[in-house]
Amino acid sequence: MSVTAPPPIRPVPPGSTLPAARGHRPRRPRGTSLYAHGEPLVWLTGSALIVSVLMIVALLGLVLTMGLSTFWPQHVTEVTSLSGEHWMGEITDSERYVPDADMLSFLEPEVRASAEAALAASPDGRVRRRLFRTGNFDLSGSHFRWIDDYETAAEAQPEWAVVLERMAWGRFYGTPAAFLVDGDVVAEGPEASWAAFEREHEPSRARFDELREIEVFAVGDTHHRIEEARQALREVELTDGQDSDRYRAAQAEHDRVVAAAERDYATLDERRTALRAENDRYALRMATADGKTLDVTVADVVRGYPANQLGFVARVGVYLSRWWEFLWDRPREHNSEGGVFPAIFGTVIMTLIMSVLVVPFGVLAALYLREYAKQGWAVSAVRIAVNNLAGVPSIVFGVFGLGFFCYIVGGWIDESFYAANLPNPTFGKSGLLWASFTLALLTLPVVIVATEEALAAVPNSMREGSYACGATKWQTIRRIVLPRAAPGIMTGMILAIARGAGEVAPLMLVGAVKLVDKLPLDLRDWSGSLGPIPTGAMHLDRSFMHLGFHIFDLGFQSPNSEAAKPMVFTTTLLLIAIIVSLNLIAIWVRARLRRRFQGTHI
Amino acid sequence: MIEASETQRPSTGPTPARPGLDVRRPHEGGAVPRRPRHGGLFESIEQGRQFETVRHEAAAREDAVLEIDDFDLYYGAVRALHGVSLVCPRGKVTALIGPSGCGKSTLLRSVNRMNDLIDSVRIDGDMRLNGDSIYAPGVDVIQLRKRIGMVFQKPNPFPMSIFENVVYSLRIDGERDRSVLEEVCESSLRGAGLWSEAKDRLHESGLALSGGQQQRLCIARAIAAEPEVLLLDEPCSALDPIATGRIEELIDELKGSYSVLIVTHNMQQASRTSDFTAFMYLGRLVEFGPTEDIFVNPRLKETEDYVTGRFG
Numbered sequence: 001m002s003v004t005a006p007p008p009i010r011p012v013p014p015g016s017t018l019p020a021a022r023g024h025r026p027r028r029p030r031g032t033s034l035y036a037h038g039e040p041l042v043w044l045t046g047s048a049l050i051v052s053v054l055m056i057v058a059l060l061g062l063v064l065t066m067g068l069s070t071f072w073p074q075h076v077t078e079v080t081s082l083s084g085e086h087w088m089g090e091i092t093d094s095e096r097y098v099p100d101a102d103m104l105s106f107l108e109p110e111v112r113a114s115a116e117a118a119l120a121a122s123p124d125g126r127v128r129r130r131l132f133r134t135g136n137f138d139l140s141g142s143h144f145r146w147i148d149d150y151e152t153a154a155e156a157q158p159e160w161a162v163v164l165e166r167m168a169w170g171r172f173y174g175t176p177a178a179f180l181v182d183g184d185v186v187a188e189g190p191e192a193s194w195a196a197f198e199r200e201h202e203p204s205r206a207r208f209d210e211l212r213e214i215e216v217f218a219v220g221d222t223h224h225r226i227e228e229a230r231q232a233l234r235e236v237e238l239t240d241g242q243d244s245d246r247y248r249a250a251q252a253e254h255d256r257v258v259a260a261a262e263r264d265y266a267t268l269d270e271r272r273t274a275l276r277a278e279n280d281r282y283a284l285r286m287a288t289a290d291g292k293t294l295d296v297t298v299a300d301v302v303r304g305y306p307a308n309q310l311g312f313v314a315r316v317g318v319y320l321s322r323w324w325e326f327l328w329d330r331p332r333e334h335n336s337e338g339g340v341f342p343a344i345f346g347t348v349i350m351t352l353i354m355s356v357l358v359v360p361f362g363v364l365a366a367l368y369l370r371e372y373a374k375q376g377w378a379v380s381a382v383r384i385a386v387n388n389l390a391g392v393p394s395i396v397f398g399v400f401g402l403g404f405f406c407y408i409v410g411g412w413i414d415e416s417f418y419a420a421n422l423p424n425p426t427f428g429k430s431g432l433l434w435a436s437f438t439l440a441l442l443t444l445p446v447v448i449v450a451t452e453e454a455l456a457a458v459p460n461s462m463r464e465g466s467y468a469c470g471a472t473k474w475q476t477i478r479r480i481v482l483p484r485a486a487p488g489i490m491t492g493m494i495l496a497i498a499r500g501a502g503e504v505a506p507l508m509l510v511g512a513v514k515l516v517d518k519l520p521l522d523l524r525d526w527s528g529s530l531g532p533i534p535t536g537a538m539h540l541d542r543s544f545m546h547l548g549f550h551i552f553d554l555g556f557q558s559p560n561s562e563a564a565k566p567m568v569f570t571t572t573l574l575l576i577a578i579i580v581s582l583n584l585i586a587i588w589v590r591a592r593l594r595r596r597f598q599g600t601h602i
Numbered sequence: 603m604i605e606a607s608e609t610q611r612p613s614t615g616p617t618p619a620r621p622g623l624d625v626r627r628p629h630e631g632g633a634v635p636r637r638p639r640h641g642g643l644f645e646s647i648e649q650g651r652q653f654e655t656v657r658h659e660a661a662a663r664e665d666a667v668l669e670i671d672d673f674d675l676y677y678g679a680v681r682a683l684h685g686v687s688l689v690c691p692r693g694k695v696t697a698l699i700g701p702s703g704c705g706k707s708t709l710l711r712s713v714n715r716m717n718d719l720i721d722s723v724r725i726d727g728d729m730r731l732n733g734d735s736i737y738a739p740g741v742d743v744i745q746l747r748k749r750i751g752m753v754f755q756k757p758n759p760f761p762m763s764i765f766e767n768v769v770y771s772l773r774i775d776g777e778r779d780r781s782v783l784e785e786v787c788e789s790s791l792r793g794a795g796l797w798s799e800a801k802d803r804l805h806e807s808g809l810a811l812s813g814g815q816q817q818r819l820c821i822a823r824a825i826a827a828e829p830e831v832l833l834l835d836e837p838c839s840a841l842d843p844i845a846t847g848r849i850e851e852l853i854d855e856l857k858g859s860y861s862v863l864i865v866t867h868n869m870q871q872a873s874r875t876s877d878f879t880a881f882m883y884l885g886r887l888v889e890f891g892p893t894e895d896i897f898v899n900p901r902l903k904e905t906e907d908y909v910t911g912r913f914g
Contacts, residue, residue, distance in 0.1 A: 465759075
């Protein structure tokens with residue numbers, strides 16, 4: 001601040017007036033000049049900014065710390081309680097609480113004595129308890145357990161505590177006891193069996209990936225071929241009727257295709273059975289802390305590591321491998337484990353389609369409003385209506401999209417082009433295309449308003465200069481007005497992307513689902529390759545996963561909410577990162593446009 | 603014609619003393635003897651009386667490129683031009699001078715029908731460009747504007763490269779031949795005296811130039827289409843004296859190959875650059891003749907007062 005300090009106020013003796021120089025109007029006391037200097041306003045505006053910045057930093061900080069720490073492999077702690085129970089797990093939380101007196105009375109005398117001693121020693125009447133992720137859901141029936149400090153007799157970090165991330169039932173904490181091939185023990189003791197596990201894990205996973213590819217893609221492909229043949233036959237039936245030569249020819253073709261597909265299916269099924277049988281041969285016998293054992297099929301283990309033996313580098317390796325899985329794999333365990341690639345893909349592709357739809361549409365509408373329409377009450381009314389559209393709750397757009405796009409437009413498309421598939425809807429249900437349309441509608445006001453402002457900011461002198469050169473109105477718009485307004489239009493697009501990518505409520509109605517087995521785009525499976533799989537085809541009618549909806553699903557719909565909680569933060573972090581990077585790209589393009597079209601000064 | 607205006611003199615009577623408009627006082631009694639006193643002419647115009655333009659015969663002998671015939675223009679109910687008739691000689695520079703709001707710019711913008719962009723404008727009378735009517739029904743305004751170049755008060759280069767700025771009028775006609783475009787660009791920039799400064803930065807933004815350079819770029823853009831008339835609307839009012847000097851030199855060079863109609867507030871500029879000068883007041887053309895006559899030997903005392911700075 002370069003504001004000079006107000007001169008000190010001279011003390012005025014009571015009863016006297018301020019010195020009035022040579023008959024001028026007496027001057028008001030100088031104390032008011034503090035206000036005149038505007039310092040209170042500087043403070044007011046500055047603190048408003050500080051509060052906003054603090055809120056943003058706090059939110060981002062929370063999301064960052066929670067999101068980034070989720071995948072860090074912790075040490076595994078084994079706890080022995082005073083009553084002789086054993087638990088093994090990772091510490092995920094810790095809190096101090098006031099134990100209930102009734103609850104204390106139910107404890108065994110030994111534990112109760114310990115609790116009372118702890119309470120007496122505690123200055124604030126609280127005791128500490130820690131939340132252990134104990135896993136082993138198939139044995140214990142819970143993923144987590146609060147363990148009070150007072151019931152702990154001993155605590156250790158056993159060397160051979162192993163964490164297994166499994167395809168089903170969540171994590172397993174235990175020690176390797178034996179390695180089994182075909183049900184026979186081939187290695188015993190933690191060291192030998194872990195070495196055997198590590199040897200067999202890679203090939204088992206490779207077989208598993210092949211199996212998955214067969215199940216999802218190859219089997220799906222044969223079904224698809226049979227379904228297509230059925231539809232082709234049905235089309236002929238709809239046009240020519242059953243009693244025609246064409247129908248008989250089509251029937252023969254249909255039977256041929258179906259037979260071929262069924263032959264292919266039989267081959268695939270054989271291969272699948274063989275892979276399954278081979279994978280079922282290998283198992284790792286794990287012993288839990290409380291002495292139970294469980295045979296874990298090697299192929300079911302996504303990742304396993306001896307948690308307490310890892311050095312820093314190995315820990316970073318596990319951390320990065322988890323991130324890799326998170327970004328590139330599909331979810332498992334009710335979305336609380338595994339990756340979110342389908343959701344990332346769905347979010348990005350939906351946002352892109354939405355931008356492709358909304359930007360031209362909004363720009364054309366704004367062009368008419370600003371360049372062609374005669375400014376009057378009608379245009380003002382339209383403008384107000386557009387601005388009001390921005391204030392309509394987004395769920396209303398979702399309802400509209402479901403009713404209009406999915407059922408009316410989609411139903412019409414089905415009747416016109418996909419009649420053979422009826423009564424199964426193709427476009428007459430929620431899907432990627434309709435979700436993009438709905439969000440385009442939702443973000444349309446943003447684009448229109450921003451574009452109108454950008455158009456209004458183009459100096460009239462430029463338009464006149466163009467007209468004076470003999471340009472038509474459209475030539476002027478295309479060559480002068482639009483390039484000059486392009487950065488402003490990009491700003492509108494950035495706002496629309498930010499709004500659209502973060503929207504969840506309407507998507508629940510028009511296309512986002514909890515889990516999909518197929519992406520809207522037939523990518524070759526990201527875990528390998530096999531057979532004649534159709535690739536690169538876009539399926540805009542398919543439902544899709546969306547990060548925003550995924551967050552909602554993880555946070556509020558998950559059966560294992562405690563395990564899903566860190567994933568909520570990680571997914572939020574990812575969604576924010578995606579929106580930020582989409583915005584950064586748009587900002588970069590805008591800066592380029594600005595340099596290109598607006599020069600360095602003026 | 604002088605007599606005609608003398609007969610239109612308003613009846614004598616007490617005229618309200620209005621600062622700046624009371625033009626009689628400085629010359630009362632001390633005027634050049636052969637020039638009759640027209641002290642009441644401005645009041646007469648203000649009161650809306652009929653009034654005949656004073657035309658010097660020299661102007662009528664020239665070959666006309668642009669003829670303006672009894673042209674009226676209204677902004678809604680307000681009449682901005684009152685029966686203006688003017689002939690712009692071919693290959694010469696004609697300056698329009700007069701106090702602010704006298705309709706110079708309006709007249710200029712009427713020539714290429716820029717006023718069509720304003721909804722409330724209504725006109726009467728006609729103009730002819732090389733004999734072709736400008737306001738006849740059925741005239742293609744786009745084609746018309748291609749025959750007329752215009753440079754505005756504030757430099758308004760387009761948001762594109764210098765090269766694209768210059769060849770804009772060719773681009774909108776669909777010219778794609780690179781060699782033609784490059785040739786026109788060079789000749790136009792040379793014509794506008796910008797070639798030596800711009801030839802190494804043709805693909806930089808036109809907005810990166812200085813104000814004076816931008817205005818010369820606009821002139822290059824205007825002459826790229828080889829217009830039959832070049833309209834300059836106070837082309838130097840936003841420029842510093844050095845840039846102004848360059849533009850004036852440029853106008854001098856354009857003389858002969860282009861017919862120029864220039865609006866200016868700067869008397870020196872009008873006297874330096876133009877061959878003919880038209881003095882306008884409140885929508886009327888007051889006096890029109892060779893620049894030398896208007897500045898040295900005007901027939902109306904009001905004109906002399908204006909050009910010598912005793913008025914306005």
